[in-house]
Amino acid sequence: MLIVQKYGGTSVGNIERIKAVAERIVRTVKEGNKVVVVVSAMAGETDKLISLAHQASSNPSEREMDLLLSSGERVTTALLAMAVEELGHKAIALTGWQAGIITDAVHTKAKIEKITGERVTKALNEGYVVVIAGFQGITEGEGEITTLGRGGSDLSAVAIASAVNADLCEIYTDVDGVYTTNPNIVPEARKLDKISYEEMFELASLGAEVLQTRSVEFAMKYEVPVVVRSSFNNNPGTLVTKEDKDMEKVVVTGVAYDKNQAKLTVVSVPDKPGIAAKLFKKIADANIVVDMIVQNVSSDGQATDISFTVPKTDSKKALELTEEIAKELGAKGVNLRDDIAKISIIGVGMRTHSGVAAQMFETLANHKINIMAISTSEIKVSCLIGAKYTELAVRVLHDSFKLSEG
Amino acid sequence: MLIVQKYGGTSVGNIERIKAVAERIVRTVKEGNKVVVVVSAMAGETDKLISLAHQASSNPSEREMDLLLSSGERVTTALLAMAVEELGHKAIALTGWQAGIITDAVHTKAKIEKITGERVTKALNEGYVVVIAGFQGITEGEGEITTLGRGGSDLSAVAIASAVNADLCEIYTDVDGVYTTNPNIVPEARKLDKISYEEMFELASLGAEVLQTRSVEFAMKYEVPVVVRSSFNNNPGTLVTKEDKDMEKVVVTGVAYDKNQAKLTVVSVPDKPGIAAKLFKKIADANIVVDMIVQNVSSDGQATDISFTVPKTDSKKALELTEEIAKELGAKGVNLRDDIAKISIIGVGMRTHSGVAAQMFETLANHKINIMAISTSEIKVSCLIGAKYTELAVRVLHDSFKLSEG
Numbered sequence: 001m002l003i004v005q006k007y008g009g010t011s012v013g014n015i016e017r018i019k020a021v022a023e024r025i026v027r028t029v030k031e032g033n034k035v036v037v038v039v040s041a042m043a044g045e046t047d048k049l050i051s052l053a054h055q056a057s058s059n060p061s062e063r064e065m066d067l068l069l070s071s072g073e074r075v076t077t078a079l080l081a082m083a084v085e086e087l088g089h090k091a092i093a094l095t096g097w098q099a100g101i102i103t104d105a106v107h108t109k110a111k112i113e114k115i116t117g118e119r120v121t122k123a124l125n126e127g128y129v130v131v132i133a134g135f136q137g138i139t140e141g142e143g144e145i146t147t148l149g150r151g152g153s154d155l156s157a158v159a160i161a162s163a164v165n166a167d168l169c170e171i172y173t174d175v176d177g178v179y180t181t182n183p184n185i186v187p188e189a190r191k192l193d194k195i196s197y198e199e200m201f202e203l204a205s206l207g208a209e210v211l212q213t214r215s216v217e218f219a220m221k222y223e224v225p226v227v228v229r230s231s232f233n234n235n236p237g238t239l240v241t242k243e244d245k246d247m248e249k250v251v252v253t254g255v256a257y258d259k260n261q262a263k264l265t266v267v268s269v270p271d272k273p274g275i276a277a278k279l280f281k282k283i284a285d286a287n288i289v290v291d292m293i294v295q296n297v298s299s300d301g302q303a304t305d306i307s308f309t310v311p312k313t314d315s316k317k318a319l320e321l322t323e324e325i326a327k328e329l330g331a332k333g334v335n336l337r338d339d340i341a342k343i344s345i346i347g348v349g350m351r352t353h354s355g356v357a358a359q360m361f362e363t364l365a366n367h368k369i370n371i372m373a374i375s376t377s378e379i380k381v382s383c384l385i386g387a388k389y390t391e392l393a394v395r396v397l398h399d400s401f402k403l404s405e406g
Numbered sequence: 407m408l409i410v411q412k413y414g415g416t417s418v419g420n421i422e423r424i425k426a427v428a429e430r431i432v433r434t435v436k437e438g439n440k441v442v443v444v445v446s447a448m449a450g451e452t453d454k455l456i457s458l459a460h461q462a463s464s465n466p467s468e469r470e471m472d473l474l475l476s477s478g479e480r481v482t483t484a485l486l487a488m489a490v491e492e493l494g495h496k497a498i499a500l501t502g503w504q505a506g507i508i509t510d511a512v513h514t515k516a517k518i519e520k521i522t523g524e525r526v527t528k529a530l531n532e533g534y535v536v537v538i539a540g541f542q543g544i545t546e547g548e549g550e551i552t553t554l555g556r557g558g559s560d561l562s563a564v565a566i567a568s569a570v571n572a573d574l575c576e577i578y579t580d581v582d583g584v585y586t587t588n589p590n591i592v593p594e595a596r597k598l599d600k601i602s603y604e605e606m607f608e609l610a611s612l613g614a615e616v617l618q619t620r621s622v623e624f625a626m627k628y629e630v631p632v633v634v635r636s637s638f639n640n641n642p643g644t645l646v647t648k649e650d651k652d653m654e655k656v657v658v659t660g661v662a663y664d665k666n667q668a669k670l671t672v673v674s675v676p677d678k679p680g681i682a683a684k685l686f687k688k689i690a691d692a693n694i695v696v697d698m699i700v701q702n703v704s705s706d707g708q709a710t711d712i713s714f715t716v717p718k719t720d721s722k723k724a725l726e727l728t729e730e731i732a733k734e735l736g737a738k739g740v741n742l743r744d745d746i747a748k749i750s751i752i753g754v755g756m757r758t759h760s761g762v763a764a765q766m767f768e769t770l771a772n773h774k775i776n777i778m779a780i781s782t783s784e785i786k787v788s789c790l791i792g793a794k795y796t797e798l799a800v801r802v803l804h805d806s807f808k809l810s811e812g
Contacts, residue, residue: 053484056485061491063498064498067501081467092469
């Protein structure tokens with residue numbers, strides 16, 4: 001088999017870990033596989049570099065930030081290639097651009113445009129373990145160094161797996177796989193053997209940090225089989241794959257939560273067509289992602305309230321913009337609440353089972369948890385609640401949908 | 407003027423130092439100059455990376471070593487460009503290959519083949535301060551990352567200065583300039599205002615660590631005016647330039663010493679033609695640089711002793727090779743001594759003044775310092791002495807040639 005293995009920051013956090021990873025790689029090779037490895041920076045390195053940048057400048061240029069941050073992964077690739085060679089197996093370290101990872105020019109959150117992986121394939125055919133720096137790429141024209149954003153090494157791994165037509169993409173991390181919910185909150189949370197791309201995508205989007213959202217999207221699009229597993233043991237992990245009949249039998253696969261949202265409410269806006277469009281255009285122009293939107297129907301047909309959520313980090317900026325608009329529109333004012341959480345249940349089985357949303361609302365109501373807003377998709381239901389109820393809500397939903405039973 | 411400024415590791419050793427360097431750069435720009443900056447890794451970073459490599463592997467591959475070590479300078483370029491921008495001036499950071507530094511493929515000690523500096527010139531014309539990662543380059547075909555060896559950033563700076571036709575190349579370091587000898591040994595050592603390329607080259611080769619030898623060679627070849635000065639104050643430094651009439655008036659310009667040599671002696675070799683050739687071919691094939699060679703004429707015409715010096719780091723390897731050869735040749739044995747030092751006096755004035763060597767030998771003899779070997783060139787005389795006499799020899803020679811008087 002041709003296997004792409006991705007090792008995250010904690011998996012390569014020090015020399016002992018790097019040596020352990022080298023041993024796993026050589027073992028995989030000895031089992032008859034060809035191996036491409038994608039690595040992150042050693043744990044803590046990226047944060048250290050970001051801190052240095054903010055000491056050097058109050059507003060560091062994104063281009064220079066990319067050049068700075070891309071150095072961390074290079075260090076890991078070189079050290080890991082050395083450690084593999086020390087075990088008697090040929091290895092070669094490649095930077096993002098040496099591996100042919102071409103991106104657009106949007107610094108700090110570049111998108112992969114294509115991978116010209118000839119050098120990777122050539123080295124594999126010559127019997128090398130190929131160790132590639134994750135998280136980074138290069139623009140085609142000017143040859144500018146870019147990075148793919150937080151968690152971007154997952155995306156590098158999946159994209160490379162697709163480019164070299166790998167049989168499997170293993171994402172090694174510090175947890176055993178994908179769980180029905182966060183085991184720190186629900187000790188009975190169960191590791192899933194298998195999960196569909198769609199479910200994984202929703203989980204990742206909804207705050208479960210095990211895989212980067214864009215990497216799941218990419219894997220789904222190009223049908224790259226992904227396994228999430230731990231580099232600290234030999235447990236089999238969770239396979240992320242195409243939806244199958246078995247998966248549909250399970251109504252709810254997991255419970256996710258997200259505490260990183262803030263809620264803005266424009267109070268008593270005159271109820272005229274085009275108001276929402278005007279507001280959200282302005283927010284979108286500022287590159288702020290709006291998640292849930294609730295507009296109350298006005299009882300008298302004169303005025304209405306509009307609520308929406310944005311990432312907490314953007315809430316100050318969003319508040320400013322919304323207050324400007326509110327003034328223009330003649331609204332009474334704008335409220336900001338950041339003591340909220342979004343609780344979600346996910347499962348492809350929802351497509352064929354009814355009553356799931358109702359059961360969720362009822363469960364929350366039974367525990368006196370008030371729902372501020374609701375949003376649904378084909379395979380998920382999300383509710384906005386008070387932040388202080390987060391853990392309680394996760395536990396009672398996990399219990400209600402019998403997720404520990406499998 | 408177009409000025410290339412190079413800042414060494416201690417000059418950019420932490421964020422405060424980087425900010426101070428940014429201020430100096432902006433000041434230079436405000437004085438009406440265009441500025442290209444070449445930087446080293448932050449002090450200690452390269453050693454840290456080397457240590458990690460040796461933990462990862464007992465014999466790290468040189469290709470991966472280059473990839474690893476080249477990351478340090480990238481960090482500095484990005485941080486320094488940010489710090490310059492913070493002061494309100496446009497700046498752009500470029501890696502070695504982005505600046506077009508093309509080298510041969512000899513990893514860890516690559517030679518610059520050419521510099522295709524279009525991007526540097528373009529950015530300068532657009533009003534940017536261009537900050538370039540020193541010490542590194544790229545091969546033309548495969549695009550392999552290379553490094554230029556210890557002190558290679560000096561070479562990067564001089565080569566870039568030549569490529570962009572700079573009016574001046576300033577090498578910023580933690581000392582005020584080039585001294586008649588090490589001021590730590592001779593407190594009266596005097597800073598030179600001016601020194602010829604040839605003298606600087608000898609000084610650098612003979613152990614003075616202020617400028618990398620190859621960078622001096624390059625500056626001499628392409629007549630790049632170089633100034634060595636401190637980044638910790640505004641003192642004017644030392645100009646390294648073409649020899650002029652003034653310089654010839656001074657007989658001896660400086661005293662240098664080198665404690666990093668070891669001496670090997672092949673005892674009682676049968677005195678036949680071709681013996682030395684055989685020995686030194688073998689040593690050269692192992693990439694060991696032999697410095698001084700002394701062959702005693704044998705009194706009886708039957709056997710002779712051959713002594714030579716090699717860098718201490720290569721002495722073990724050289725001893726093994728020499729012992730093999732000694733056996734083949736029927737010599738009595740091989741001695742290794744590493745308690746030796748090489749003391750040298752340098753000055754272009756020697757070309758037109760006689761008696762300089764004699765004065766050196768006499769001065770040493772007056773202080774009961776035994777000379778083990780002598781080597782001379784047009785502008786220097788070197789003597790091998792016992793290591794314990796190093797400081798004494800430096801002091802008495804500095805005094806004898808009245809170097810503190812200028």
